[in-house]
Amino acid sequence: xxxxxxxxxxxxxxxxxxxxxxxxxxxxxxxxxxxxxxxxxxxxxxxxxxxxxxxxxxxxxxxxxxxxxxxxxxxxxxxxxxxxxxxxxxxxxxxxxxxxxxxxxxxxxxxxxxxxxxxxxxxxxxxxxxxxxxxxxxxxxxxxxxxxxxxxxxxxxxxxxxxxxxxxxxxxxxxxxxxxxxxxxxxxxxxxxxxxxxxxxxxxxxxxxxxxxxxxxxxxxxxxxxxxxxxxxxxxxxxxxxxxxxxxxxxxxxxxxxxxxxxxxxxxxxxxxxxxxxxxxxxxxxxxxxxx
Amino acid sequence: xxxxxxxxxxxxxxxxxxxxxxxxxxxxxxxxxxxxxxxxxxxxxxxxxxxxxxxxxxxxxxxxxxxxxxxxxxxxxxxxxxxxxxxxxxxxxxxxxxxxxxxxxxxxxxxxxxxxxxxxxxxxxxxxxxxxxxxxxxxxxxxxxxxxxxxxxxxxxxxxxxxxxxxxxxxxxxxxxxxxxxxxxxxxxxxxxxxxxxxxxxxxxxxxxxxxxxxxxxxxxxxxxxxxxxxxxxxxxxxxxxxxxxxxxxxxxxxxxxxxxxxxxxxxxxxxxxxxxxxxxxxxxxxxxxxxxxxxxxxxxxxxxxxxxxxxxxxxxxxxxxxxxxxxxxxxxxxxxxxxxxx
Amino acid sequence: xxxxxxxxxxxxxxxxxxxxxxxxxxxxxxxxxxxxxxxxxxxxxxxxxxxxxxxxxxxxxxxxxxxxxxxxxxxxxxxxxxxxxxxxxxxxxxxxxxxxxxxxxxxxxxxxxxxxxxxxxxxxxxxxxxxxxxxxxxxxxxxxxxxxxxxxxxxxxxxxxxxxxxxxxxxxxxxxxxxxxxxxxxxxxxxxxxxxxxxxxxxxxxxxxxxxxxxxxxxxxxxxxxxxxxxxxxxxxxxxxxxxxxxxxxxxxxxxxxxxxxxxxxxxxxxxxxxxx
Numbered sequence: 083x084x085x086x087x088x089x090x091x092x093x094x095x096x097x098x099x100x101x102x103x104x105x106x107x108x109x110x111x112x113x114x115x116x117x118x119x120x121x122x123x124x125x126x127x128x129x130x131x132x133x134x135x136x137x138x139x140x141x142x143x144x145x146x147x148x149x150x151x152x153x154x155x156x157x158x159x160x161x162x163x164x165x166x167x168x169x170x171x172x173x174x175x176x177x178x179x180x181x182x183x184x185x186x187x188x189x190x191x192x193x194x195x196x197x198x199x200x201x202x203x204x205x206x207x208x209x210x211x212x213x214x215x216x217x218x219x220x221x222x223x224x225x226x227x228x229x230x231x232x233x234x235x236x237x238x239x240x241x242x243x244x245x246x247x248x249x250x251x252x253x254x255x256x257x258x259x260x261x262x263x264x265x266x267x268x269x270x271x272x273x274x275x276x277x278x279x280x281x282x283x284x285x286x287x288x289x290x291x292x293x294x295x296x297x298x299x300x301x302x303x304x305x306x307x308x309x310x311x312x313x314x315x316x317x318x319x320x321x322x323x324x325x326x327x328x329x330x331x332x333x334x335x336x337x338x339x340x341x342x343x344x345x346x347x348x349x350x351x352x353x354x355x356x357x358x359x360x361x362x363x364x365x366x367x368x369x370x371x372x373x374x
Numbered sequence: 375x376x377x378x379x380x381x382x383x384x385x386x387x388x389x390x391x392x393x394x395x396x397x398x399x400x401x402x403x404x405x406x407x408x409x410x411x412x413x414x415x416x417x418x419x420x421x422x423x424x425x426x427x428x429x430x431x432x433x434x435x436x437x438x439x440x441x442x443x444x445x446x447x448x449x450x451x452x453x454x455x456x457x458x459x460x461x462x463x464x465x466x467x468x469x470x471x472x473x474x475x476x477x478x479x480x481x482x483x484x485x486x487x488x489x490x491x492x493x494x495x496x497x498x499x500x501x502x503x504x505x506x507x508x509x510x511x512x513x514x515x516x517x518x519x520x521x522x523x524x525x526x527x528x529x530x531x532x533x534x535x536x537x538x539x540x541x542x543x544x545x546x547x548x549x550x551x552x553x554x555x556x557x558x559x560x561x562x563x564x565x566x567x568x569x570x571x572x573x574x575x576x577x578x579x580x581x582x583x584x585x586x587x588x589x590x591x592x593x594x595x596x597x598x599x600x601x602x603x604x605x606x607x608x609x610x611x612x613x614x615x616x617x618x619x620x621x622x623x624x625x626x627x628x629x630x631x632x633x634x635x636x637x638x639x640x641x642x643x644x645x646x647x648x649x650x651x652x653x654x655x656x657x658x659x660x661x662x663x664x665x666x667x668x669x670x671x672x673x674x675x676x677x678x679x680x681x682x683x684x685x686x687x688x689x690x691x692x693x694x695x696x697x698x699x700x701x702x703x704x705x706x707x708x709x710x711x712x713x714x715x716x717x
Numbered sequence: 718x719x720x721x722x723x724x725x726x727x728x729x730x731x732x733x734x735x736x737x738x739x740x741x742x743x744x745x746x747x748x749x750x751x752x753x754x755x756x757x758x759x760x761x762x763x764x765x766x767x768x769x770x771x772x773x774x775x776x777x778x779x780x781x782x783x784x785x786x787x788x789x790x791x792x793x794x795x796x797x798x799x800x801x802x803x804x805x806x807x808x809x810x811x812x813x814x815x816x817x818x819x820x821x822x823x824x825x826x827x828x829x830x831x832x833x834x835x836x837x838x839x840x841x842x843x844x845x846x847x848x849x850x851x852x853x854x855x856x857x858x859x860x861x862x863x864x865x866x867x868x869x870x871x872x873x874x875x876x877x878x879x880x881x882x883x884x885x886x887x888x889x890x891x892x893x894x895x896x897x898x899x900x901x902x903x904x905x906x907x908x909x910x911x912x913x914x915x916x917x918x919x920x921x922x923x924x925x926x927x928x929x930x931x932x933x934x935x936x937x938x939x940x941x942x943x944x945x946x947x948x949x950x951x952x953x954x955x956x957x958x959x960x961x962x963x964x965x966x967x968x969x970x971x972x973x974x975x976x977x978x979x980x981x982x983x984x985x986x987x988x989x990x991x992x993x994x
Contacts, residue, residue, distance in 0.1 A: 138616055140612070140615055140616065169618045169620075170618060171618070172615070172616055172617060172618030173616065173617030173618040173619070174618065177616065177617065178613075178616040180609055180612070180613055180616075181609075182609060185608065185609045185610065186609040186610050186612075186613040187610055187613070188610045188614070188627070188628055188632070189610070189632055189707070189708070190631045190632050190635075190705065190706070190707060191627070191631075192707070199617070199619065200617055203617060203618060203619075236707045236708075236711065238707075238708055239711060249613075388832075388835075391832060392832065392835050392836050392839050393839075395832065395833070395835075395836035396836055396839060396840055399836055399837070399840075400840075400848060403848055403849055403852055404848070404852055511730070514977065514980050514981065514984065515973070515977060517980065518924065518928075518973055518976040518977035518980050519928070519969070519972055519973040519976060519977075520928045520929075520931055520932045520935070520948075520972065522932065522935050522948075522951060522952075523951065523969040523972055523973060526951060526955060526958070526965050526966075526969055527966075527969060529958065530958060530959055530962060530965070530966070534958065534959035535959070646839075646841055647841055647842065647843075649841045649844070650841030650842060650843030650844045650847075651841075651843060651932075653843065653844075653847070653936060654843075654932055654935060654936065657935070657936065657952075658955060668844075668847070669847075669936050669937065669938070671851075672847055672848065672850070672851030672852075672938065673851065673937070673938075675851065675852065680848055680851060680852070683844075684840060684844055684845075684848050687840070687841060687844050688839050688840045688841075688844075691839055691840070691841060692839055695839075
């Protein structure tokens with residue numbers, strides 16, 4: 083198979099506390115192919131978000147965190163990189179979208195200042211005007227109607243959906259190879275969330291960005307991801323292509339998760355043929371079609 | 375009307391209400407004096423007739439409501455009455471002594487902000503490490519003693535033991551004092567172009583201002599630290615980190631700027647508390663400010679002067695708070711752009 | 718309670734605070750037994766041994782009329798602490814009631830009470846206490862009165878803020894629905910939630926009352942001679958610097974140690990009780 087953009091091998095995480103070491107991740111293995119959209123699904127506290135923060139190299143800064151296992155990003159061993167080298171990757175070759183867009187933007191600077199700061203990660207000599215122009219075109223990409231006005235605004239002046247679009251545009255501004263989306267838009271209402279997710283999917287498909295999509299919402303995951311990993315209590319309990327996994331969940335936890343998805347009408351989850359070829363053994367990784 | 379103007383108007387009107395309240399309160403306190411203020415002012419040798427005359431002059435025989443009404447109408451004309459202690463208009467006395475006090479408080483305020491806030495930032499950035507613990511203990515020590523204790527200790531250490539600074543006063547006796555224009559000595563020295571006098575006066579103000587500022591420095595450091603640590607837990611800090619911005623930059627633009635907003639309010643209050651504490655420091659360093667006058671008029675039960683002094687100090691306090699509110703509005707976009715203007 | 722204590726004891730700074738406060742309180746209560754010269758608390762004169770630097774048995778030296786400074790400092794602690802306890806015993810109930818009423822009842826009660834509080838808060842504390850003290854005779858009782866006048870508004874503010882946020886909570890609404898009286902809701906439902914913040918503030922304030930009271934007497938507006946008082950000792954000794962340094966240094970340090978102790982303890986309590994306000 084092709085060389086993955088990200089692979090985690092037997093990743094373990096523990097925290098040193100007063101009562102000794104508490105292990106949170108018990109050996110997670112996961113891989114994301116180039117251009118692939120992979121979801122990590124589980125309930126809160128299962129270890130989804132810490133995994134994202136390890137990949138970004140944020141948890142490594144924490145004194146109490148004990149991390150072991152291998153993390154390869156684009157061929158490089160992240161654990162062998164220095165603090166500075168990891169920092170250099172963030173915001174340029176990988177970036178992240180957070181849960182609550184409005185509180186994730188700096189409250190005391192207008193949007194354009196924050197955009198400029200993000201764009202400057204790639205080009206230190208970027209002028210105000212160039213930055214402004216780039217930001218306007220990026221905001222147009224996420225279908226923001228009046229980008230100039232939005233750029234002059236502060237996060238608290240914009241709606242949650244608008245901030246979500248701004249955050250997506252920022253995260254994709256430097257054309258990263260990997261985008262991590264941590265429960266994107268959970269703080270927004272359902273229709274707005276659906277809209278912005280569609281938008282994000284179209285963009286990443288167009289740009290060929292690989293995505294690690296973290297969520298507890300199976301409905302959303304099904305729409306978005308090519309492949310799904312189910313995490314439960316710090317372990318991957320099941321994984322496979324989305325359709326297959328949804329068609330025939332194997333692990334009791336996955337089944338329980340699916341049973342928990344609320345259905346409004348009788349339509350619900352469509353029928354999946356028993357002998358679907360889409361279903362393959364979850365313990366084997368599959369070739370993934372790379373979108374052009 | 376812009377939100378800032380609205381805010382200013384609201385603050386000003388509340389301040390006026392509060393100031394009226396303060397005047398009533400102080401007036402009430404001053405009128406419950408046991409004994410006859412006129413008799414106390416004139417001393418035991420005065421004749422009954424003289425006492426009656428003074429009572430008449432001070433309207434002491436009118437009802438308290440009439441007295442208050444008189445006081446308000448006089449005050450509106452800038453007249454706070456005559457001080458029984460100095461026999462001069464209270465306004466004149468205050469105009470003479472207040473600038474030296476304000477100058478001291480102002481310099482102390484600069485120390486408070488210049489030392490307190492950076493120490494707090496340092497402490498927050500090195501949370502839990504040795505530097506943090508040292509700064510925390512020192513700032514707690516700072517707030518743990520009244521300013522007269524610091525004044526005495528600093529004087530002993532840096533004026534007597536190591537004679538780096540002058541012992542007392544506002545300027546050396548050997549120098550000719552520049553003509554009084556603004557009343558603020560440092561400023562007047564500059565106006566007169568007398569740099570030697572300026573340097574000497576600056577040399578004199580360091581120790582008392584530092585003694586006055588120590589508890590403010592401690593308070594500002596503690597507050598900045600606490601607010602910054604709270605801000606460090608906000609999602610936008612994590613977002614900034616996820617973009618690989620340097621920690622230095624995150625501390626400055628993402629943690630400090632937002633945390634300054636809640637800190638400033640309290641720092642404004644501390645600044646005002648220094649107006650009161652200046653009395654203590656002035657007493658130690660023989661500083662020619664309001665302290666001596668204030669204590670004397672209180673001991674002599676000089677009604678007009680007591681009411682006037684307290685009123686002027688409270689007004690200064692309210693003005694400082696309005697300035698702080700405007701500063702906050704300036705750095706807090708939420709106030710500058712009232713939240714309703716959504717594009 | 719046990720958990721609170723064990724957390725307190727695990728932090729060296731809180732242990733130091735506990736020790737300092739313990740020492741101050743102990744020496745105030747048992748001054749009669751610890752002080753080498755108990756009679757020196759009053760108007761005693763010993764001109765054979767006046768203004769002497771520290772020596773045995775006057776370990777902190779003697780004052781201008783020959784009294785033992787160490788003994789006088791112990792008795793001064795007793796008076797300061799008594800003053801602090803009395804002031805808080807009056808100021809806290811008044812302030813908390815005002816804050817609860819303004820915060821819960823809202824409307825014009827809120828407006829009137831909180832503007833009144835603002836009036837008191839906009840006179841620098843020391844100046845307010847000075848003016849009250851000035852018009853009254855400088856006695857211990859009046860000193861307490863003066864300090865109480867400036868102290869209650871802070872508790873009104875504190876209780877007001879907590880009440881405002883608590884009255885939005887579900888349990889208050891629930892109590893209203895079942896028809897509990899306003900008094901019941903204010904004092905039985907909301908008040909318990911203010912307790913951690915109030916206890917923390919009271920600990921800190923015991924130190925600050927000592928600080929303010931000593932400031933008043935330093936200016937000559939507080940407790941009068943011959944009653945031993947830390948502030949007046951510093952003021953008196955200030956005229957004899959630097960030669961008779963012990964006259965000012967020991968009372969100054971005594972103030973610092975007591976207030977520092979209460980601050981350390983209050984800080985530790987704040988962390989343990991989670992009463993950051």
